[in-house]
Amino acid sequence: MSQIAIPAVYMRGGTSRALFFHQRDLPRLATPKDYRAWDPLFLAALGSPDPNGRQLDGMGGGISSLSKIAVIGPSTHPDADVDYTFAQVAIGQSVVGYRGNCGNISAAVGPFALDEGLVKADGDRASVRIHNTNTGKIIIARFPVENGKAAVTGDFAIQGVGGTGAQIELAFTDLGGATTGKLLPTGHVIDQLDIPAWGKIEVSLVDAANPTVFVKAKTIGLTGIETPDALTNDAKAMATFEDIRVAAALAMGLVSDAQEARAKLKNLPIVGILSPPQSMTTGGTQVHATDMDLTARMISAGQPHKATPLTAAMCLAVASQIPGTIANQISQKPAGQSKLRIGHASGVLPVDARVRQAKDQTIAEEAIVFRTARRLMEGRVLVPHPAHDLQILSAAE
């Protein structure tokens, strides 16, 4: 028996890699979001499950950021050009996950759509409206075009990828009140929280992309440039972060009592510890205060983050544009510069945001992150015969 061949493009998006498929080349789903007909193909294409953890018999790289799939099809949303479904393929088990999107792989969707002729670009820039089916959200990708294709070369560098490439702007829309329904869930730019070890402290409670509570580092006795490991080993600081998270969850209306916040809602809100620009050394590299507009340490799901969750970075960029918030007070962003340069635990991440004032409320229109992507290989991926079932045969006919 010969293997079956499916057209595919292998792409890097940000600091991840994925195999991209056209939805038309995959078996038709029995009902929307019932992905069982796709799972065996994705597992076989990437080489999972591999008990030795290397995905040797497929295209995967044995780690989660190298074990991803993107499926691109015609849009099912009136405000989008294409549908994009993200799949995370487990390495040691026969499991494919469709919960949540991957911000890095999202960066490669626009270039794929243009290069494959799914959308057209006039002039030297493209704008592709992407409907992410995993989250139901719209992401707008804007990037330079060269000879009708997505430009690859450029002078933009991102952390975790060597060299530079063409900058891709990824605008995440419909951010405000992601969880609570309101950008400022309490209606205030500053709130007071009662924290056992510190008494009443000032925070900003903001809900964009993900609910986040911002506090000044010095308010809770920190410098703001502690390493994630140092914070993890600081029992007092860790207890303070948890107390702030629980009090903030209650104030934002995410839970009805503190017990629920501690026992059930373990991951939100994210806690952002902010301080002015500070020079620091990370991974042997010196980062200068002049390269950033503020310093941040993010606590996500009880763990000091090694860099920053993208959602919390977007929330911070939005908050920095709302007059009076802690982020706005601390940011030293020069007038006229719209990008907020966030100095996090492993470098600097620029994030842009568009915030609009309407009557008595503030609206976050979009937050923009900046990535690069590259088409690595194209052709046909081959899948052993036992991996596909009758459904696939009928789809191919």
Add this chain to the structure above:
Amino acid sequence: MQTPIKCVLMRGGTSRGPFFKDEDLPADMETRKHVLLRVMGSPHVRQIDGIGGADPVTSKVAVVRKSKRPDADVDYLFTQVWVDRAEVDTSPSCGNILTGVGPFAIDEGLVSAQDGETRVRIFDVNTNSLVEAVVQTPGGRVDYEGDHRIDGVNDAYAPIRLDFRQMVGGKTGQLFPTGQRAEEINGVRVSCVDMAMPVVFVPARQVGKTGHETKLELDTDTQLLETLEKIRLIAGQRMGLGDVTGRVIPKIALVAAPNAGGTIASRYFMPHAVATAYAVTGGVCLSTASCVPGTVPYELASFSQNADNVTRVAIEHPQGKMFVDVRIRDTDGSVVVEQASLVRHARRLMAGEVYVPSAVWPGPQADKAAKKTPEMA
């Protein structure tokens, strides 16, 4: 702008990498090196901006072309691409990637297939020696699917038989380059053998080991590693390889009596860390040596079957067993290897074009233009 290059990503045995036809890569070797680094995404710990798998076994490249030699169908040049350094190494060969060469040559039309099985004669450029591959080709097309299993790969595939009998003395010219089947180095009785790969075989017991240890137990035993390196350096001199300090050949291996029903147990050093399983070339060397009376492996081996004078040697390694079929003729003190073959399998994973930024290589048109310039002048 990017340059597309025809490429097939294949798994061969327990290794993986892109396969190229020689004509599709830049003719200039320095440019070629940069192209291969860029293809794989090196240097970078995760090879994120390329198609490498961020592990030495998934950072390998095969380049294949029609052979001009009368005794070979195709030439195979193996390249190891460093993951986190901007370096490539063509000094060793890779017997696993070699498994993919036969099917690649047939799929790409370099060799015409027969109905049933197709024999592909491969000239291994790295070791300057010949290997024969037998590929399953029912109806004249490569069949990848089958029932053959190898340790280290989850699923079963069609068998590919590789015969290394002509790989005697690939690096030194002789099966026993020191002229002896066994000799003493630093008080330890060892055998220095050159068959597909030059290897020094050391009885585990004589260096305080059982030969059944895990990879981790041996990799962390710095005293053992020092002892072995001292033996390897002297063996390198005696085998005519010169000062092998900092070089990856010869390899060195611990050997011991089997304890899991095999012929011999062994732990193979690459040469300073133990192989997860066993190298194909090293396995061919050990199996051949195990069949030659007077060698250290022969004295430890336990043979259970011997049909048609072919011995199936089962090497017990950290992940299971590797099987090699050996037939030798030992007359008047001279050994002729008549067969040294093993059965592996391979899979074509993705076929198409791999991209590199045009700044690295603008493509074959530019090569042709560059060639024309001196002729016109």
